[in-house]
Amino acid sequence: MAVKKIGTQTVKFDSPPVITGTSSIVGPKEGEGPLSSYFDVILKDDLFGEKSWELAESKMLREAVKSAVEKSGKKLSDIEYMFSGDLLNQLMSASFAARDLGIPFYGLYGACSTMTESLSLGAMTVDGGYADNLVAVTSSHFSSAERQFRFPLEHGNQRKLTAQWTVTGAGAAIVSSSGYGPRIDYVTTGKVVDLGIKDANNMGAAMAPAAADTIVKHFEDTGLPTSYYDLIITGDLGKIGKEIAEELVLDKGYDILKNYNDCGLLIFDNKAQDTHAGGSGCGCSASVFCGYIYKEMMKNNINSVLLISTGALLSVTSTQQKQSIPGIAHAVSITNNRC
Amino acid sequence: MAVKKIGTQTVKFDSPPVITGTSSIVGPKEGEGPLSSYFDVILKDDLFGEKSWELAESKMLREAVKSAVEKSGKKLSDIEYMFSGDLLNQLMSASFAARDLGIPFYGLYGACSTMTESLSLGAMTVDGGYADNLVAVTSSHFSSAERQFRFPLEHGNQRKLTAQWTVTGAGAAIVSSSGYGPRIDYVTTGKVVDLGIKDANNMGAAMAPAAADTIVKHFEDTGLPTSYYDLIITGDLGKIGKEIAEELVLDKGYDILKNYNDCGLLIFDNKAQDTHAGGSGCGCSASVFCGYIYKEMMKNNINSVLLISTGALLSVTSTQQKQSIPGIAHAVSITNNRC
Numbered sequence: 001m002a003v004k005k006i007g008t009q010t011v012k013f014d015s016p017p018v019i020t021g022t023s024s025i026v027g028p029k030e031g032e033g034p035l036s037s038y039f040d041v042i043l044k045d046d047l048f049g050e051k052s053w054e055l056a057e058s059k060m061l062r063e064a065v066k067s068a069v070e071k072s073g074k075k076l077s078d079i080e081y082m083f084s085g086d087l088l089n090q091l092m093s094a095s096f097a098a099r100d101l102g103i104p105f106y107g108l109y110g111a112c113s114t115m116t117e118s119l120s121l122g123a124m125t126v127d128g129g130y131a132d133n134l135v136a137v138t139s140s141h142f143s144s145a146e147r148q149f150r151f152p153l154e155h156g157n158q159r160k161l162t163a164q165w166t167v168t169g170a171g172a173a174i175v176s177s178s179g180y181g182p183r184i185d186y187v188t189t190g191k192v193v194d195l196g197i198k199d200a201n202n203m204g205a206a207m208a209p210a211a212a213d214t215i216v217k218h219f220e221d222t223g224l225p226t227s228y229y230d231l232i233i234t235g236d237l238g239k240i241g242k243e244i245a246e247e248l249v250l251d252k253g254y255d256i257l258k259n260y261n262d263c264g265l266l267i268f269d270n271k272a273q274d275t276h277a278g279g280s281g282c283g284c285s286a287s288v289f290c291g292y293i294y295k296e297m298m299k300n301n302i303n304s305v306l307l308i309s310t311g312a313l314l315s316v317t318s319t320q321q322k323q324s325i326p327g328i329a330h331a332v333s334i335t336n337n338r339c
Numbered sequence: 340m341a342v343k344k345i346g347t348q349t350v351k352f353d354s355p356p357v358i359t360g361t362s363s364i365v366g367p368k369e370g371e372g373p374l375s376s377y378f379d380v381i382l383k384d385d386l387f388g389e390k391s392w393e394l395a396e397s398k399m400l401r402e403a404v405k406s407a408v409e410k411s412g413k414k415l416s417d418i419e420y421m422f423s424g425d426l427l428n429q430l431m432s433a434s435f436a437a438r439d440l441g442i443p444f445y446g447l448y449g450a451c452s453t454m455t456e457s458l459s460l461g462a463m464t465v466d467g468g469y470a471d472n473l474v475a476v477t478s479s480h481f482s483s484a485e486r487q488f489r490f491p492l493e494h495g496n497q498r499k500l501t502a503q504w505t506v507t508g509a510g511a512a513i514v515s516s517s518g519y520g521p522r523i524d525y526v527t528t529g530k531v532v533d534l535g536i537k538d539a540n541n542m543g544a545a546m547a548p549a550a551a552d553t554i555v556k557h558f559e560d561t562g563l564p565t566s567y568y569d570l571i572i573t574g575d576l577g578k579i580g581k582e583i584a585e586e587l588v589l590d591k592g593y594d595i596l597k598n599y600n601d602c603g604l605l606i607f608d609n610k611a612q613d614t615h616a617g618g619s620g621c622g623c624s625a626s627v628f629c630g631y632i633y634k635e636m637m638k639n640n641i642n643s644v645l646l647i648s649t650g651a652l653l654s655v656t657s658t659q660q661k662q663s664i665p666g667i668a669h670a671v672s673i674t675n676n677r678c
Contacts (some may be wrong), residue, residue: 001516002419004468005543007444011469030662052660080341081528089428090654091448099531099652099665104348105511106456106528109430109446117445121460127344128467130350148656165345177340189445313438313446315429317487321391326438328446 004100004127007221009188009214016183017126019334020133020176021190023074023292026062026167027142030279030287033268038291039169040067044167046143054092057141060283061086068172068290071292072179074133079174081125083118083135085109086282089141089148093139102134111311112207112236113190114138115171115286116330119307120187122175123332124324132177139170140281149200149316164238164280167184167267171286173294182297182305186219186223186333192313194326200319204264205313206275211237211310212248212326218306218331219254226256230302233293234329235285236264238278251293263288284311303336341362342353343466346560348527352491355522356465358673359515360411361629366481366507367619369626372607377630378428379406383579385507387647390541391676392497396480399509399622400425404474405469407511407629410450411518413472415440418513420467420473424448424455425621426505427487428467430547432478442474450650451575452529454510454625455669458646461514462671471516478509479481479620501541503577503619506606509675510625519618521636521644525672527557532577533665539658542651543616549666550576550649551587557645557670558593565595569641572632573668574624574648575603602627624648642675 006012009260009339024039041063048056060257061084071086082101085108108156110117118136125131145166151157177182192214197206211234219226226232237245242262249256263285264278289307296302313326345351363378370381370451380402387395400423408415409582421440424447437444449456457475464470466646482492514523532549550573558565565571576584581601590593602624603617628646635641652665 002465002468002471005419005470008419032467052657055662056658079525080344080347085448088654089656090450090652092652092654092657095652095665095667096657096662097531098667102522102530104528104530105462105667107448109424109448110428124464124467124469126341128463128469129341129353130463130467132341189443190443191443192434194438215467313429313431313434315427315431317393317428318431318435321393322433323394326434328434328437330446 006077009217010221011187013185014126015127017123017175017184018183019181020179021068022294023067023071023172024062024171024287024291026287030169032165032271035267035292038295045049053141053144054088057139057144058093058096061093061137061139062100064170064172065137067100068135068174072174074174078133079103081106081133083108083122084137085114086139087145110328111313112280112282113309113311113328113330114282115309116309116332119331119332120189123184123187126175126177134175136175137159137170138282138286140166140283141179142166142168145281156208159276160201161276162240163274163278164203164264166281167279167284169283170288173290179183182334182336183249184332184334188214188221188331189215190282190329192326192328193322196301196324198315203242204238206312206325207327208237208241208244208273209248211245211308211329212331214308214331215249216252216254219332226254228305229259229304232256232260232306233264236280237262237310239275297336300336305334307332307334348556349560350477350526351595352466354466355524356462356514357522358512358520359518360407360513360634362403362410363510363626364403365626368608369506369508372612374449374606375596376633381585383388392480392483393427396478396483397432397435398431400476400478401439403434403509403511404440405475407513411513417472417547418442418474420471422447422470422519423476425478426484430495433518448595449667450652451619451621452648452650452667452669453621455646455648455671458671459528459669462523462526463518467512473513473514474511476562477621477625479622481507485619499540500615503542503603503616504614506523506618506623508622510629512629521673521675523671523673525552525561527560527670529553529668531665531667533663535663537663539653543577544583546666547576547580547583547666548583548587548666550647553612553647553668553670554588555591555593556577565593568643568645570647571599572603575619576601576649577603578614580642636675644673646671646673
C-alpha cells in the first residue's frame, strides 16, 4: 500500500533521508559570478585537462562525486547507487563517470530537472530501505551543450536576449539513512507540461508552466503554507521564466513572491556577465544547490528549501520536426529539521 | 537502514510488487518473426499514421501504456508514475508520450537496459510504499535508431555480420502493490563495465561483460542456484554477445547453459529475416518480456525468470571521439510465487 503518498503527486518520508555532504565544481565564468565563494572547485580551463569538452564534463561529474563522498566522511565503497544524468546524448558524461567510479548506476534524463529527479529517486531508495548511502549527481557544460543543441561555437552566432547560458558545472549530493545534515522530507514528482512554446531560445517560458504546476501541486498535496519555506527556488527558468512562473502560481492562489528565486538568476550577474536571461543546464541547480544552498543550510542561514529543478524536454530532432517544447519539474523539500 | 538490501547490489522486496498487466506493440518485421502470436498489436506500417519515425515510436510507447493499463483492469488515472525511456536523444519518445498521458514522469536512460531499469525502480517505488500502481515502459524503432546512431536509411549501407537489428517495438508493464500476476522478488542493479570494445557494429560483445557481471552478482548476492530459474534471459546480446556472456558467467563458476537465452535471438529468425547477430534496442526485451514471457508466465508454462536487459552506453559523439563502449545490465527476478 502507498502509505507514504500524500495527495496525488507527493511522497512524505517516514525516515527523511539526510544529505550528509555535497560538492560542486564550476567553470571559469561561473567562478567569476556572484556565488563564487560557495563552489568547492573553480576550473581555470573548461577542458579540465581533457581532449574534449564532453570528457571534461564527465571528469567534473566524477570529481564532484569523489569530493562529496570525502566531505560526507564516507568511502567510495560505501556508496551503493549513483543516480545521475546530464544533457549529452546518451548521457555520455554520467555513463563514463559511472564506469570510472564503479558504483551501481541508474541513468536518468530529465534535461535540466535531473538534479531533483536524482534527489527524489535517491531519497525514495534510502527511505525505502534499499540503501544507506548513495549519490545524486548531475552536470552540464556550456561548450558541449552549445554544439549539441545549437551551433558550433566557432560559428560565433549571436544569441537572442531570451536565450540562457548553459552552466559549466557539476554538483553531487550524498543521500544517507543517518548522519548530520539537512533532510529530504517530501518529494513532488512532476508531470510533463507543454503549452506550445516552440522557440528553443526561450526555454524559460517553455519550462515555467511545468514549474508552476509542480509548485502548486506540492502545496496542494502537503497543505503547507508557502511561508513554510525560507526559500522556494526553481532550477533554471531565468528572468523570463521566473516571472511567468510567479504569475501562474499566483493565479492558482499561492503567493510565493516574497521567498521565491531561481538558481539561473543567482549564478551569474546577467548584465555584467552578458548571460542574457540567466543560467541553465543540469549543472545550474546542481552547483547552486550543492554549493550555495547546502552551505547556507549547514550554517542555519537557510532552514527550509523547496528546490524545483526544471527541464525542457526538447531535442534537435524534435525542433527540426517543428514540435513544441515539453517541460518538466520535480520538487524536493529539504529542511534543517534534524532528528 | 538498508534492511531490504542483500549482498552488494541486490534488493529483496518485503512485499514483492505484482505485474498486473502488460502490453506490447511491434513493427511489421517483428510481426513476421517467431514470436508473432504473442504481441498485442502488429503494425502494418512503421510510421503508424505519423509524420516521422520518432513520432511513430512515441505513439507506440503511448499506446502500449494505454493498452497495459486496460489489460490490468485499471484506469489511466490510477497510474501514479511512469518510469520510461528510449534510445532517442533526450528521450523524445518517452517524453512526448508522458506529456500526452499526463502521468508523473521519471525519464530514464540505460540504452537497451532501460526495460529492467524501469522495472527495478518501479518495483522499489511500489514496495517502498510510494505508489500502488505505476507503469514501466520503453520503446525503440529501427528507422529512428538507424538514422540517429548509424547512417541515413536512404544510404543503403551494408551491415556487418556482427551488427544487430534494432527492434521496432514497445512494451509496457503495470507494477502494482496488489492483484494477480507474477511478482518481482529481487532486483540486482548493474555497474557500468567496459572492456574496451570500440566497434559500434558489435554491441553484443560490448554489453556481454556487463550482463555477465550482473548475472554473477545476482547469484552471489541471493545465494540462489542457477537452476532456480526456468529462464535466464538477457535483453539483446544477440548471437555473439550471448556466447561471450555464457563463457564469462561459467568462468565465475555459474553454469547457465541449460536455462539461458536472449531476447534478441528469440524475436527474429536471423537467417530467414537477415537480421545478422539478432535483435536489439530497448523495445527488444520490452516487447519479448511484455509479450512472450509474461504470457507464458500467466499460463504457468514459465514460472521463474531472471530478466537482464542490457545496454551499450555509446553515443555518436563518444564514437567520433574514439572512446570505447561502456555496457550496463540490470536484473529483475520475476516469479509466479503468488501470495
